[in-house]
Amino acid sequence: MNKLVRFFCATTGPAGSALVAVAASALLASASFASTAIVGATVHTLNEEAPVENATILVDKGRILAVGKDLDIPAGFEKVDATGKVVTPGFIDSFTQLGLLEIDLEGSTVDTRVTTHSLDGGGLLEPYPLGPGFDVSYALNPDSTLLPVNRRDGITRAVVAPLAGNDPLAGWGALIRLTDDNILIQPKLAQFGYISAESANFTGGSRSALVQRLHGGLTAALEYRPGRYQQTPGGYTPEDLAALQRFIKSGAPLVITVHRANEIRQAVTLARDFDIPLVIHGGAEAWKVADLLAAEQVPVVVDVLNNLPISYEQLGARLDNATLLHEAGVQVLFTSGDNHNVRLLRQVAGNAVAEGMPWNAALAAITNLPAQTFGLGEGAGTLTRGAPADLVIWSGDPLELTNWAERVMIDGEWQSMESRQTRLYERYRSMAGDKPYGYR
Amino acid sequence: MLPPRNAGRSLAVSLTLLMSLCQTVASQAAEATPPATVPKAGQPYGSTYAPLASAPVLITGATLLTGTGERLENTPVLVAEGRIQAIGAEAQSADVRIIDATGMWLTPGIIDVHSHLGDYPAPSIDSTSDGNEMTSPNTAAVWAEHSVWPQDPQFPLALAGGVTTMQILPGSANLFGGRGVTLKNVPARTVQAMKFPGAPQSLKMACGENPKRVYGSRNQAPSTRMGNIAGFREAWIKASAYRDKRAAAIEAGNADGSNKDKPAPPDRDLALDTLAGVLDGDILVHNHCYRADEMAWMIDIAREFGYKITAFHHAVEAYKIADVLADEGICSALWADWWGSKLEMFDTVTQNVALVEQAGACSIVHSDSARGIQRLNQEAAKAMAAGRRVGMSIDEADAIGWITSNAAQALGIHGETGSIEVGKAGDLVLWDRNPFSVYARAQQVYIDGYLYYDRSDPQRQPLTDFDLGQTARGRAL
Numbered sequence: 001m002n003k004l005v006r007f008f009c010a011t012t013g014p015a016g017s018a019l020v021a022v023a024a025s026a027l028l029a030s031a032s033f034a035s036t037a038i039v040g041a042t043v044h045t046l047n048e049e050a051p052v053e054n055a056t057i058l059v060d061k062g063r064i065l066a067v068g069k070d071l072d073i074p075a076g077f078e079k080v081d082a083t084g085k086v087v088t089p090g091f092i093d094s095f096t097q098l099g100l101l102e103i104d105l106e107g108s109t110v111d112t113r114v115t116t117h118s119l120d121g122g123g124l125l126e127p128y129p130l131g132p133g134f135d136v137s138y139a140l141n142p143d144s145t146l147l148p149v150n151r152r153d154g155i156t157r158a159v160v161a162p163l164a165g166n167d168p169l170a171g172w173g174a175l176i177r178l179t180d181d182n183i184l185i186q187p188k189l190a191q192f193g194y195i196s197a198e199s200a201n202f203t204g205g206s207r208s209a210l211v212q213r214l215h216g217g218l219t220a221a222l223e224y225r226p227g228r229y230q231q232t233p234g235g236y237t238p239e240d241l242a243a244l245q246r247f248i249k250s251g252a253p254l255v256i257t258v259h260r261a262n263e264i265r266q267a268v269t270l271a272r273d274f275d276i277p278l279v280i281h282g283g284a285e286a287w288k289v290a291d292l293l294a295a296e297q298v299p300v301v302v303d304v305l306n307n308l309p310i311s312y313e314q315l316g317a318r319l320d321n322a323t324l325l326h327e328a329g330v331q332v333l334f335t336s337g338d339n340h341n342v343r344l345l346r347q348v349a350g351n352a353v354a355e356g357m358p359w360n361a362a363l364a365a366i367t368n369l370p371a372q373t374f375g376l377g378e379g380a381g382t383l384t385r386g387a388p389a390d391l392v393i394w395s396g397d398p399l400e401l402t403n404w405a406e407r408v409m410i411d412g413e414w415q416s417m418e419s420r421q422t423r424l425y426e427r428y429r430s431m432a433g434d435k436p437y438g439y440r
Numbered sequence: 441m442l443p444p445r446n447a448g449r450s451l452a453v454s455l456t457l458l459m460s461l462c463q464t465v466a467s468q469a470a471e472a473t474p475p476a477t478v479p480k481a482g483q484p485y486g487s488t489y490a491p492l493a494s495a496p497v498l499i500t501g502a503t504l505l506t507g508t509g510e511r512l513e514n515t516p517v518l519v520a521e522g523r524i525q526a527i528g529a530e531a532q533s534a535d536v537r538i539i540d541a542t543g544m545w546l547t548p549g550i551i552d553v554h555s556h557l558g559d560y561p562a563p564s565i566d567s568t569s570d571g572n573e574m575t576s577p578n579t580a581a582v583w584a585e586h587s588v589w590p591q592d593p594q595f596p597l598a599l600a601g602g603v604t605t606m607q608i609l610p611g612s613a614n615l616f617g618g619r620g621v622t623l624k625n626v627p628a629r630t631v632q633a634m635k636f637p638g639a640p641q642s643l644k645m646a647c648g649e650n651p652k653r654v655y656g657s658r659n660q661a662p663s664t665r666m667g668n669i670a671g672f673r674e675a676w677i678k679a680s681a682y683r684d685k686r687a688a689a690i691e692a693g694n695a696d697g698s699n700k701d702k703p704a705p706p707d708r709d710l711a712l713d714t715l716a717g718v719l720d721g722d723i724l725v726h727n728h729c730y731r732a733d734e735m736a737w738m739i740d741i742a743r744e745f746g747y748k749i750t751a752f753h754h755a756v757e758a759y760k761i762a763d764v765l766a767d768e769g770i771c772s773a774l775w776a777d778w779w780g781s782k783l784e785m786f787d788t789v790t791q792n793v794a795l796v797e798q799a800g801a802c803s804i805v806h807s808d809s810a811r812g813i814q815r816l817n818q819e820a821a822k823a824m825a826a827g828r829r830v831g832m833s834i835d836e837a838d839a840i841g842w843i844t845s846n847a848a849q850a851l852g853i854h855g856e857t858g859s860i861e862v863g864k865a866g867d868l869v870l871w872d873r874n875p876f877s878v879y880a881r882a883q884q885v886y887i888d889g890y891l892y893y894d895r896s897d898p899q900r901q902p903l904t905d906f907d908l909g910q911t912a913r914g915r916a917l
C-alpha cells in the first residue's frame with residue numbers, strides 16, 4: 001500500500017473540508033435508491049484476478065450489496081437480465097477538465113485555468129494573482145453537454161484538474177461524477193502543478209527557476225503565519241500561501257504534469273523533501289525512470305496514445321510507456337487526454353493491452369487504481385460489497401471498440417443513455433419523413 | 441491523373457502504364473529550362489519515386505478484406521513485380537517466398553486523405569511549423585509539398601499503423617490554402633521521391649470559422665461567413681477570366697504570346713494557375729467544411745463557376761445532408777468521434793460515417809492527426825460500431841473501404857491502389873488479427889510489393905535522420 005492509500009485510509013477526509021460534507025449531503029438528499037439485481041453477466045470485480053461468470057450483482061441503497069454466483073435475489077429487487085454481457089465498474093479518467101469547458105475556442109464557456117491569455121480573441125487579460133489557491137470546483141457546470149456524451153460510453157467519474165495557469169502550481173482539482181446533477185463529489189481532491197518549458201515562461205524561461213520556485217513556495221507555505229507575512233515582489237499572495245499550507249497538511253496528492261525524465265526526477269525529489277504524496281501526469285519519458293517511480297511508489301497517469309516526439313521534452317515518447325512502467329512495478333493510471341471524448345479512455349486501455357500490458361492491469365488503470373490513488377473511498381472502482389454502485393453493462397469486452405455500453409449505473413441509479421448527439425442522430429437518421437426536421 | 445483501369449487488366453498493361461508515367465516524369469525532371477508558356481497544373485516538380493525491387497511473395501491462409509466490399513477467407517494472394525498478380529486458386533507459384541498468414545488478416549494499404557505529416561512535423565516547433573501560410577486568405581499559390589520535411593519522425597509511426605499513402609494538405613486558415621500532394625509513405629531523401637506518380641494535385645479550401653477568425657482578428661476580410669463566400673467568388677471570377685484568356689491564346693496558337701497580333705496569354709500567376717487547374721478538372725477540390733448549410737453554399741459556388749468538389753473534409757454535419765452529398769457525388773472525409781473544440785464542430789454524431797454510407801454517398805475516415813493516422817483501423821472500427829449500435833447492418837468488408845478504396849477514389853488513385861484486386865499495386869497490410877480489433881497490430885506493410893515495415897524485424901523499421909543519435913528517443917525506436 002502506498003503513501004497515498006495509507007493516508008486516505010487513515011483519515012476521514014481532507015482536513016476541514018466543509019464542501020465535502022455539503023456535497024455528500026446533497027447527494028444523499030437527491031438519490032432515490034433502487035434495489036437492483038443484475039444477473040447472468042461476466043463480471044470483472046477488480047477484486048479477483050478472474051472474472052465471475054454468470055454472476056449476480058445485487059445493488060442496494062446506492063452500493064454493491066453482493067457479487068457472486070447463484071445468489072438469492074431478495075424480494076423487491078428489480079431483476080435485470082445481462083446474460084452474455086460483460087459488467088465492469090464505471091470508468092474513471094484521472095485527468096480531465098470535464099465540467100469546466102463546453103467549447104474550447106469560446107472563452108465564455110471555459111473555466112479551466114487562471115491565465116492572462118484570453119481564449120476568445122480578446123487579447124491579454126490583466127494578470128490575476130491566484131495560483132495554488134485556485135479551486136476549480138466553484139465553476140463546475142452540471143449541464144455541460146459533455147457529461148451525457150461521455151457517460152453513455154461508460155465514463156462514470158473523472159478527476160477534474162486545473163490547466164497550467166500563471167504559476168507552476170495551478171490550483172485544486174476535484175472529483176466529479178457524470179450524473180445529471182450534484183456532480184461534485186469531492187473538491188480539493190489534489191493540487192496540480194506543471195513542470196514544462198511552457199510553464200517556465202512564468203519563471204523567467206528556465207525549468208531550473210521553476211523547480212526552485214516550487215521548493216521556495218512550499219517552504220514559504222510551511223512557515224506561513226497569517227498576519228505575520230510580508231509579501232515580496234514575485235512572491236506568493238497570502239491567499240496562495242494559506243492554500244498551499246492547507247494542501248501540505250491535508251496529505252492530498254500533488255499531481256505534476258511533466259514529461260522529460262530529468263524533471264520527473266526533480267518532481268520526485270520535491271515530493272520527498274516535503275513528504276507530499278506525488279502523482280505524475282503525462283510522463284512521456286516516465287519509462288526511463290520507471291525504477292525510481294516504482295521505488296518511491298509514485299503512480300503515473302499515462303495517455304497511452306501519446307507516442308509522438310511532439311516536443312523536445314517528449315522525445316522519448318513511446319507507445320509502450322505504460323507497459324514498461326507496469327512491468328517495473330509502477331502503478332499506472334490512464335487518461336483519455338481529452339474532454340469532449342473522455343470516452344476514448346477504453347481505446348487508450350485497449351492499446352495498452354495491444355502493447356503488452358496485461359488486460360487486468362489496463363482495466364485497473366481506469367477503475368480501482370484511480371480510486372485508490374485519489375482516495376475515493378473504500379471499494380471505489382471495484383464491484384465489491386460496500387462499494388459505490390458505479391457499473392456498466394457492456395455488449396462484450398469493453399476495451400474492444402466494436403462493443404459498446406448498454407446500460408450505465410452511477411451510485412445505484414441507472415443513467416439516461418441519451419445525449420445531445422443521440423438526439424441529433426434521431427432527428428436525422430432518416431432523410432424521409434413527413435415532419436420538417438425542426439419538429440423531429 | 442491515371443486513367444481508370446479495370447481490375448482484371450493484365451500485369452503487362454499495368455507495368456507499361458507505370459513505366460510510361462515514370463518516363464514522363466523523368467523527361468520533365470530533365471528539362472533544363474522552365475516552360476515558356478503558362479503550363480497546365482501539375483506539370484512541374486514531378487515524382488521521382490520508383491518502386492524498389494522485391495522478390496515475389498505468396499501470402500497464404502489470411503482472411504482478406506479486399507476493399508471492394510468482399511471478405512475472402514483463407515485466400516492466397518500472389519504479389520510479384522510490385523503488383524497483385526493473382527488472388528485465390530490461381531495464386532500459385534513454384535519459385536516464390538511463402539508467408540504463412542494463417543489466422544491473420546490482409547487488407548489494402550491504408551490511405552489517409554487528410555494529413556499534415558511533414559508540413560507539421562514533430563517536434564512541433566516554430567522552426568518546423570510549415571503547414572499554414574497565414575498571410576492572406578487566398579494562398580492558392582502555395583504547394584504543401586514544398587513544406588514537407590521528409591525526415592519527419594511521424595512518417596515511420598504512420599507506416600507502423602499500415603498507412604501506405606497519404607494526402608498532405610495545407611492548413612485551413614485560408615479560404616484557399618494551397619495545393620495538396622499525395623505521397624507514398626516511403627523513407628526518402630526528397631519529397632519528389634515520395635510523390636505518388638500520376639496522382640492529381642488537390643486544392644485545399646476552407647469554409648467557416650477558421651478563415652473568418654484568422655483574418656477577422658486582424659480587421660481584414662473575411663471577418664464573417666458572408667465575407668468568406670465573397671472571397672471565394674471573387675477569386676473564381678478572376679480565375680475564370682484567367683483561364684478563358686489562356687484558352688483563347690492557346691486556341692489562337694499563341695500560347696507563348698510571341699505573336700502581338702493574336703490574343704495574348706495572361707501574365708503568369710501562381711494562384712490563378714491553381715484555380716484554373718481546378719476549373720480545367722486537373723486539380724481536385726478538397727474542402728474543409730463542417731456545417732451542413734455551409735457545405736450547401738460551397739456546392740452552389742462550385743455550380744456557379746463550373747467546378748467539382750471532390751470531398752468535404754471534417755464535415756461533422758454531413759449526415760444532415762447525406763442525400764444531397766449522394767446526389768452530388770461528393771465524398772465526405774470524416775472522423776469517427778471528434779467534436780467540440782469549436783462551435784462549428786459541435787454537432788458530431790458517431791453515426792456520421794455510417795449514415796453517409798447508408799445514403800449511398802462516399803464515406804471516408806480520415807485523421808488530420810499524427811496520432812490518429814497511426815490507427816485509422818480503430819477509427820473505422822468505432823464508426824462501424826456506432827452504426828451497429830443503432831441497428832445498421834455494416835461489417836468489416838464494408839468499413840475497410842472507408843480507409844482504403846473510398847479514400848483512393850477521392851485522391852484519384854483508385855486505378856492504382858486502395859483495393860486487393862489483380863493488377864493493382866502491391867500496397868498491402870498484414871494484420872495479426874481482425875484489424876477492427878483494438879488489439880490488432882500491423883505485422884507487415886508492403887508498398888508496391890516491397891516490405892517496408894515488419895513488426896518482428898527491427899531491420900525493417902525505418903528511422904528518419906531526426907531519430908538517429910537522439911538518446912532521448914531510447915528504445916522508442
